[in-house]
Amino acid sequence: MNSYLVRAIPGWYPNGFDFAALALVNGAVTTSALGDQFNKAIAAANIPPELFGIV
Numbered sequence: 001m002n003s004y005l006v007r008a009i010p011g012w013y014p015n016g017f018d019f020a021a022l023a024l025v026n027g028a029v030t031t032s033a034l035g036d037q038f039n040k041a042i043a044a045a046n047i048p049p050e051l052f053g054i055v
Contacts, residue, residue: 042049 039049042052
């Protein structure tokens with residue numbers, strides 16, 4: 001699976017991926033920042049948080 005992902009991911013993001021676009025400070029990936037973005041995304045999509053174990 002690792003080998004597949006290493007080959008596939010550049011095709012999914014041909015121009016790279018900008019973590020700053022997710023409002024991550026200095027491009028730093030923190031679990032709290034990703035968690036906030038994840039929670040906003042599932043709320044916007046009207047997905048019940050319980051599906052992800054979020055209460």
